[in-house]
Amino acid sequence: MAASCRFAFAVHILAVLASKGGQGVTSDALAGSVNTNPVVIRRLLTALNRAGLIDTKKGAGSGSTLSRAPGEISLDEIYRATEPAPAFAAHPHKPNVRCLVGRNITAVLDSVFASAQVALEDELGRRTLADVLTTVTDDLAKPGRKTSARARKSA
């Protein structure tokens, strides 16, 4: 099964917003951290905004902020906001209905896929953005860094 990186980008974006407190961050700045094009970021920001996870303002000196505390944003919410399509794919065409298996396999697979999807999202729901941020900022405690001051500024 292939995969998009929308979810990874979204978690990254939200982690940056969380690390900034209530300070607005522009799509340009976020694109700099994710290392991609600002439009890619804006597309994701729109989805996250529709899902009620962030607030976005237009105009000079504005940007996006989290609409809730990081501890109130679970990863399955981010997943659903950014990955509308299910993780599994059924048959591209209809199977042969003249075959017993072909006639009924689709319903069985739908059931299997649905439960697997639930399991996946449940596991994601066990972590919040605050957990992600904690792990990320643990870097500050790590020894042997040589760019911490600069990194803290450019982050």
Added chain:
Amino acid sequence: MAASCRFAFAVHILAVLASKGGQGVTSDALAGSVNTNPVVIRRLLTALNRAGLIDTKKGAGSGSTLSRAPGEISLDEIYRATEPAPAFAAHPHKPNVRCLVGRNITAVLDSVFASAQVALEDELGRRTLADVLTTVTDDLAKPGRKTSARARKSA
């Protein structure tokens, strides 16, 4: 996240083999049930054979058979045999290492993805091919069918 239908095809194929008992089924016949090209089936059969799930013979009047009882084949085995790539995708390029979040997000995401993948496969592992076959063959008990005899032949 996009998805391939390799897993769906594989479950379908194995369900057909299971429904045939030990009788060999050719890739042509399987292609007829799945409604695709025999080569697509053969590619999957090769993967399933390598995973030790089926036995395949060449030559006239041969075909593939299950190498184990349907109750001994769990869906997560089929998943791993047919979907070598993980279900999640990380960043396509490296994030900006001068950003605190960018420097550490990859490791965090790897951890999240790994646990989600485990949850997904665990859920799949709760069902076997025998469960799938049972649900499929329940069709025979359903009322209002008009093609059961023919279907049983052509299956």
Added chain:
DNA sequence: GACGTGTGTAACCTTCACGGTTACATATTC
């Protein structure tokens, strides 16, 4: 051993989704 049957696999095509990019209208702040 020759022949028919069926697998294994390479090669190629088409389609499609996705990230990336450009361009521009719109909204907000100063």
Added chain:
DNA sequence: GAATATGTAACCGTGAAGGTTACACACGTC
């Protein structure tokens, strides 16, 4: 009004995947 920043349409290039053709090889039968 100027500068800044979002929202979105439009397009491109790339890569993955299913589908298809073609053919070499293996097996069983005669």
